[in-house]
Amino acid sequence: MHGDTLDADEFTAELRGLSNRYWGSHPFHIRLHSGELSKDELRLWAANRWYYQSILPQKDAAIIANCPDREVRRLWVDRIVYHDGRPGDEGGADRWLRLCEAIGLDRGEVVDLRHLLPGVRFAVDAYLNFARNRPWLEAVASGLTEMFSGHLMRRRVDDMLAAYPWIRPADLEYFSNRIGAVSDEGATALDIVVRHSLTREQQRAAVSALSFKCDVLWSMLDAIAAGARP
Numbered sequence: 165m166h167g168d169t170l171d172a173d174e175f176t177a178e179l180r181g182l183s184n185r186y187w188g189s190h191p192f193h194i195r196l197h198s199g200e201l202s203k204d205e206l207r208l209w210a211a212n213r214w215y216y217q218s219i220l221p222q223k224d225a226a227i228i229a230n231c232p233d234r235e236v237r238r239l240w241v242d243r244i245v246y247h248d249g250r251p252g253d254e255g256g257a258d259r260w261l262r263l264c265e266a267i268g269l270d271r272g273e274v275v276d277l278r279h280l281l282p283g284v285r286f287a288v289d290a291y292l293n294f295a296r297n298r299p300w301l302e303a304v305a306s307g308l309t310e311m312f313s314g315h316l317m318r319r320r321v322d323d324m325l326a327a328y329p330w331i332r333p334a335d336l337e338y339f340s341n342r343i344g345a346v347s348d349e350g351a352t353a354l355d356i357v358v359r360h361s362l363t364r365e366q367q368r369a370a371v372s373a374l375s376f377k378c379d380v381l382w383s384m385l386d387a388i389a390a391g392a393r394p
């Protein structure tokens with residue numbers, strides 16, 4: 165390390181310092197967790213979040229396409245398979261659609277995006293375009309919100325089961341299956357970002373990538389909150 169470059173602990177602390185900008189504290193998530201959402205609001209949330217879920221494999225494929233490092237590509241490719249699944253093995257995307265069905269949506273109306281709000285489309289497209297157009301290391305750093313999400317998802321499963329008695333544990337399998345995976349992925353991504361950010365400039369770029377991603381997620385919920393009718 166040279167000049168004003170932070171050491172691994174300092175850099176990690178700077179990244180983790182963005183946790184207060186994470187969507188866990190967004191008012192819409194607070195309402196979701198406390199059981200205040202109507203069925204229509206829950207449906208709008210699930211149908212719009214589908215768009216986020218659906219672009220993740222393309223986002224991860226863009227990272228792989230832009231990354232010359234074989235080691236990183238080997239670590240990254242599992243994410244695509246996780247969401248898309250493979251023959252005989254349901255993926256995260258299908259688990260999300262099962263959640264949509266459990267709360268009263270048809271698969272067709274979710275997949276054809278008829279409920280997609282313009283603000284959510286803009287935010288999610290911005291995330292995908294970021295991964296396509298920025299250096300691969302910044303795109304990896306933008307995914308570090310996963311560091312903050314394990315705790316939130318664990319709470320989400322408990323809170324939703326307590327707050328919405330008509331939702332069964334099997335309906336929330338997307339989250340229960342994801343909790344372990346997301347924590348592992350967050351740790352892997354953090355390790356890659358710390359090891360490959362060798363200059364202060366790269367470290368700053370990683371922090372702003374993560375900040376950008378916090379804005380993406382926050383904007384999604386802003387749009388959903390504005391579009392929802394109690």
Ligand SMILES: O=C(O)c1cc(C(=O)O)c2c(n1)C(=O)C(=O)c1cc(C(=O)O)[nH]c1-2
Nearest residue numbers: 220306307308309310312313316317342346
């Ligand atoms: O439920 C959540 O709060 C939450 C948050 C995030 C996140 O922080 O980006 C992801 C997920 N879930 C998730 O399920 C997921 O697969 C995922 C992938 C990514 C990413 O940026 O690559 N974030 C997230």
